[in-house]
Amino acid sequence: MGMELAPFALFMTDLFRSHPILRCAAILLLAGTVSLQGAAPLLAPRVIVVAMFEPGRDQGDTPGEFQYWVEREKLDRVFPFPQGYRDLRTNADGSILGIVTGVGTARSAASIMALGSDPRFDLRASYWLIAGIAGIDPQDGTIGSAAWAEWLVDGDLAHEIDIREAPAGWSTGYIPLRKTTPYELPRTAEDSGEVFRLNSSLTEWAYQLTKDIVLMDTPGMADRRANYVGLPNALRPPFVLKGDNLAAMTYWHGQRLNEWANRWVSYHTEGKGNYVTTAMEDTGTAQALTWLARAGRVDFQRVLCLRTASNFDMQWPGATAHESLSGEKLAAYSAYLPSLDAAHRVGSKVVHALIAGQSPLQP
Numbered sequence: 544m545g546m547e548l549a550p551f552a553l554f555m556t557d558l559f560r561s562h563p564i565l566r567c568a569a570i571l572l573l574a575g576t577v578s579l580q581g582a583a584p585l586l587a588p589r590v591i592v593v594a595m596f597e598p599g600r601d602q603g604d605t606p607g608e609f610q611y612w613v614e615r616e617k618l619d620r621v622f623p624f625p626q627g628y629r630d631l632r633t634n635a636d637g638s639i640l641g642i643v644t645g646v647g648t649a650r651s652a653a654s655i656m657a658l659g660s661d662p663r664f665d666l667r668a669s670y671w672l673i674a675g676i677a678g679i680d681p682q683d684g685t686i687g688s689a690a691w692a693e694w695l696v697d698g699d700l701a702h703e704i705d706i707r708e709a710p711a712g713w714s715t716g717y718i719p720l721r722k723t724t725p726y727e728l729p730r731t732a733e734d735s736g737e738v739f740r741l742n743s744s745l746t747e748w749a750y751q752l753t754k755d756i757v758l759m760d761t762p763g764m765a766d767r768r769a770n771y772v773g774l775p776n777a778l779r780p781p782f783v784l785k786g787d788n789l790a791a792m793t794y795w796h797g798q799r800l801n802e803w804a805n806r807w808v809s810y811h812t813e814g815k816g817n818y819v820t821t822a823m824e825d826t827g828t829a830q831a832l833t834w835l836a837r838a839g840r841v842d843f844q845r846v847l848c849l850r851t852a853s854n855f856d857m858q859w860p861g862a863t864a865h866e867s868l869s870g871e872k873l874a875a876y877s878a879y880l881p882s883l884d885a886a887h888r889v890g891s892k893v894v895h896a897l898i899a900g901q902s903p904l905q906p
Contacts, residue, residue: 585665588633588640590894591658592616593673595651595824597629597643606880608675609643611887616641616894622663627654638898640664647792648699648827655828659835666835668906670845670897673828674890676882677788677820678871679852680801681774684819686764686855686878687781689889690788691750692848694816695739696808697826698791715803719810726810738811739829742844746785748903749847752896753889754783759881767877770859777855781881783889786819787812788850790826796871797864801857820850844904849890853882 597607612618618632618641628645644654659666677690684690702718709716713725721731758781771777789804808818825848836843853876858867871877900906 586633586637586640586663587665587667588669589638589898590640590670590672591666592639592641592890592894593651593655593671593675593828594641594643595675595822596646606883607643608883608886609641611883612639612641612674612891615887616891624657624661626657626661631658639894640669644824644828647823648697648790648830649792650827651824652827652831655831656835659831659838659840666841667839668842668845670902671832671841671847672890672894673825673846673848673850674886675822675824675850676853676876676879676886677822677850678796678854678856679820680786680805680818681771681777681855681857681859683776683786683817684784684852685768685771685777685779685781686852686876687758687760687881687885689753689756689758689781689783689849689851689885690786690819691746691753691784692786692788692820692825692850693741693743693746694787694808694812695741695825695829695848696787696789696811696816696818697737698789698795698804698807698821699793700735700737714799714806717803717807726806730810730813736826736830738816739826739833740812741829741846741848742904744903745845745847749849749893750783750785753892756783756889756892758782758885758888761878761881764878764881767855770862771855772860781852781878781885784819787816788820788822788825788848789818790822790824792823794823795821796856796868798857799864804856820852821856822850825850847893849886849893851882851885851889853877853879 592612594608597609598605616639617634620633622631624631628650629643632641642658644651700720704716706716715725718725720735760780768777787808789808805818808816832841832843835841854871858864
């Protein structure tokens with residue numbers, strides 16, 4: 544066999560001598576092999592907490608979705624992450640890893656894909672907890688509440704014409720992709736990323752574990768929800784519920800768009816989902832995790848989504864959409880700090896249960 548390979552070996556030797564680029568590639572490959580032999584073991588976090596935004600230091604000490612996790616879970620170890628939005632953080636034993644994706648589906652997808660492809664981490668058995676704030680439908684919940692989502696629906700992928708140019712009788716100018724009228728049936732079966740379904744057993748387990756948690760309430764929240772006369776769920780103090788999420792890059796607001804959101808979620812889930820919260824990232828995160836799962840780098844069945852209500856998504860009876868929206872700005876939402884607290888208060892109970900080995904899924 545040695546005699547048979549000798550001509551090939553001579554050929555390869557001449558090839559590397561005459562092609563410096565190939566010679567450099569071979570050296571780098573050998574160096575990489577040697578470095579991997581002496582490399583530190585991969586970090587395999589039990590849970591990855593996904594936050595979407597955190598104000599910079601130039602914006603004062605106003606917390607974002609990540610700060611309470613960093614402070615309360617002691618995420619003191621910093622891992623440089625130039626390929627993503629912000630550096631990663633873990634606690635001392637590496638059981639919790641935290642990431643801030645950046646706002647919007649584009650940044651969330653890019654950041655999660657970057658993390659899932661990072662060779663420093665083994666995420667195949669990790670659980671994922673998306674934990675962020677949202678607007679809430681007052682027909683289903685109230686500000687300060689926490690909603691576990693099973694369905695994540697995209698609110699951007701569509702055709703659109705201005706409603707002022709739409710045919711008479713249309714309630715919206717939004718049309719599903721490859722359709723010609725709003726909510727046209729049958730829904731196109733081709734997957735373009737409009738809808739993702741999370742593990743129903745895991746979602747239900749998380750809900751049952753947390754449904755009796757008492758959430759933060761304030762006099763200001765009580766004053767705001769008192770305006771929603773005739774909507775009993777909006778009038779309640781904050782509570783934990785199950786309800787699905789609509790992700791859209793446009794921050795929309797108002798009763799008419801609330802009606803669209805309900806019908807859009809129902810349409811894309813074929814009546815199985817119920818729109819409750821609106822945010823801007825979760826279908827981007829879910830898309831990245833879907834493809835990472837296809838590559839064998841994560842387990843999509845281990846993904847949870849918790850959205851907590853910083854504000855209502857529409858006006859109260861007798862008010863205008865503009866009047867309602869004008870008072871709802873970042874860090875000044877009706878329930879901004881309570882919603883941040885709820886995300887950690889509810890989410891951390893699940894995180895610690897997972898770390899302790901509790902889960903409806905196999906290890």
